[in-house]
Amino acid sequence: MDRVDYCVIGGGIIGLATAYQLLQKQPGASLVLLEAAESLASHQTGHNSGVIHSGIYYAPDSLKARFSKAGSQQTKEFCREHGIRYAEPGKLLVATSAVELDRLDRLEERAAVHGLPCERIGQGELNRREPNVSGLGALFIPSTGIVDYRDVARKLADLISAAGGRLITGARVDSIVEHSDRVDVGTAHALYSCRRLVACAGLQSDRLAEMAGMNIDVQIIPFRGEYFELPDAKSDYVTHLIYPVPDPDLPFLGVHLTPTIHGSITVGPNAVLGLAREGYPKFSVDLRDVGRYVRFPGLWRVARSNAATAVREVRNSLFKGSYLQECRKYAPGLAKADLLPYEAGIRAQAVRRDGTLLHDFLLAETERMIHVLNAPSPAATAALPIGDHLAGKAALRHIS
Numbered sequence: 001m002d003r004v005d006y007c008v009i010g011g012g013i014i015g016l017a018t019a020y021q022l023l024q025k026q027p028g029a030s031l032v033l034l035e036a037a038e039s040l041a042s043h044q045t046g047h048n049s050g051v052i053h054s055g056i057y058y059a060p061d062s063l064k065a066r067f068s069k070a071g072s073q074q075t076k077e078f079c080r081e082h083g084i085r086y087a088e089p090g091k092l093l094v095a096t097s098a099v100e101l102d103r104l105d106r107l108e109e110r111a112a113v114h115g116l117p118c119e120r121i122g123q124g125e126l127n128r129r130e131p132n133v134s135g136l137g138a139l140f141i142p143s144t145g146i147v148d149y150r151d152v153a154r155k156l157a158d159l160i161s162a163a164g165g166r167l168i169t170g171a172r173v174d175s176i177v178e179h180s181d182r183v184d185v186g187t188a189h190a191l192y193s194c195r196r197l198v199a200c201a202g203l204q205s206d207r208l209a210e211m212a213g214m215n216i217d218v219q220i221i222p223f224r225g226e227y228f229e230l231p232d233a234k235s236d237y238v239t240h241l242i243y244p245v246p247d248p249d250l251p252f253l254g255v256h257l258t259p260t261i262h263g264s265i266t267v268g269p270n271a272v273l274g275l276a277r278e279g280y281p282k283f284s285v286d287l288r289d290v291g292r293y294v295r296f297p298g299l300w301r302v303a304r305s306n307a308a309t310a311v312r313e314v315r316n317s318l319f320k321g322s323y324l325q326e327c328r329k330y331a332p333g334l335a336k337a338d339l340l341p342y343e344a345g346i347r348a349q350a351v352r353r354d355g356t357l358l359h360d361f362l363l364a365e366t367e368r369m370i371h372v373l374n375a376p377s378p379a380a381t382a383a384l385p386i387g388d389h390l391a392g393k394a395a396l397r398h399i400s
Contacts (some may be wrong), residue, residue: 004030005191005399007185009173009208010084010200011035012045013149014372015382017387018198020392022041023163025391029399031165034185035242036172036204043155043278045380047345049227049258049266052076052086053144053378056093057246057253058382060113063361064378068113071382072143075152080385082283084151089259091241093146094135094330096124100245104139107245117142132237134332144241146261149380176212176369183212183368196394203277203348214364218373219296222277222289223347225269226317228339230351235263242330255326266342267327267334272317273310274346282344300400301355350374361386364394370394 005026008019011033019033037043054077055068079086093100104120111118119140121129126138148201157167175186176197183197201208206220230237242257252271259265276286293299303310315324320336327334350358350373362374379386 001184001191001193002032003033005195005395005396006031006198007176007183007192007194007196008033008198008200009036009185011040011167011169012043012159012163012200012202013041013153013156013383014200014202014375014386015200016033016040016153016160017383018200019165019387020156020163020382020389021103021387022117022393022394023160023165025395026399027163031160032194033160033165033167034171034173034187034192035167035169038170039219040152040157040167040169043241044345044348045153046150047280047343048149048377048380049269050146050148050260051241051258051378052142052147052383053086053380053381054141056107056111056116056118060110062359063360064376064382065114067361067382067385068378068387069116070350071378072145072264075381076145078155079147082155084147084155086124086145086262087261088143088145088368089240089321090140090329091129091137091243092126092133092140093141093243093245094133095318096135097136097243098136101136103245103248104137104175104326107139111141130238130240130242132333133242133330140240144368146241146259148261152383154254156306173208173211176208178212178366180367195368195396197369198389198390199369199393201372202375203346204375205371206346206350209364209373212369212371214366214369214371216357216364216373217353218321218350218362219293219350220277221296221299221302221351222274223271223299223346223349224317225345226282226344227268227344229268229342230265230267230338231340232264235265238331239264246254249293255323256332257327260312267339268342269314269345270323270326270345272313277346277348280344280346288311296353298351298353298355302357304352305355347376348374349376365393
């Protein structure tokens with residue numbers, strides 16, 4: 001048995017940030033991080049749009065709002081300190097109807113509450129800044145940035161190793177047993193005994209919590225986000241991130257145009273029910289995953305309350321022309337041939353048994369364990385303050 005002070009499960013950016021913050025707080029502590037995949041940052045961290053979010057959407061009293069604002073600043077500081085490339089092109093929330101102009105008013109008010117600089121611009125100024133974008137007006141958020149979160153994750157991994165932490169990939173956890181003085185964590189090849197456990201398991205977070213004997217009323221429902229990429233000839237099609245104005249009655253933000261730090265522009269995502277938690281190619285199916293959620297009453301309650309949206313998203317997934325219409329609402333010059341294949345992402349969405357979609361971060365705790373049950377966007381942006389928060393909760397008073 002391998003005895004350590006801390007065990008972190010999950011090698012995505014939240015798990016890495018937590019391990020990093022623990023070793024920052026307690027130099028000399030023994031720590032092991034276990035990742036089921038053969039490489040770090042191989043799931044949500046490595047399959048997102050790379051946006052450093054400003055936090056404008058989130059309710060002022062939410063953990064999302066608190067962590068996003070701090071995370072935006074800390075991520076940029078971390079990148080500057082460690083020579084990681086990032087940029088701040090800013091985001092334009094584009095209104096294409098009178099209803100959306102009214103929604104911009106409310107978002108502008110929320111930005112003021114958050115102390116977030118923004119600029120309201122009219123149609124003429126929007127056309128001047130972005131000739132390929134059509135709208136009645138927009139809200140410009142200059143602090144929105146872009147980065148490759150895999151670069152951030154790799155640097156965190158290097159810093160963890162330099163501080164004495166061990167990073168073990170290909171280590172899928174198959175048992176968790178909590179005792180009064182320790183938690184035993186088993187994989188196919190080893191058994192670890194830790195004084196504190198922090199599970200940041202993303203798409204498998206509910207399974208890990210149940211494995212540990214926790215009584216939870218949430219399940220992870222995978223939502224597949226499908227992206228396209230514009231051709232190289234249109235790599236300068238927009239210079240800002242172009243987002244639709246979100247509908248407050250819908251759970252997802254909608255299709256947007258995002259310049260990446262590598263010079264391309266991605267289009268997406270949509271949001272369709274995934275048939276595999278970790279299956280990225282289209283039409284991937286994991287019968288174990290599907291069997292689990294079809295028996296979960298929360299899924300059917302979500303489906304009933306979002307039926308029209310679900311039908312539209314499935315249609316957009318099956319037919320590129322339908323997907324294109326979503327883009328043409330604010331980028332009318334795009335053609336079907338402009339939508340080139342791009343790797344999909346899978347969002348780990350926690351849902352309660354009553355059908356409630358959880359939009360904020362959710363933790364479950366015992367005397368010696370912390371399980372992150374929901375870490376939705378902007379989790380990558382907010383990873384460093386989330387990791388600090390988790391490390392503060394998990395930190396031992398004395399290191400033996």
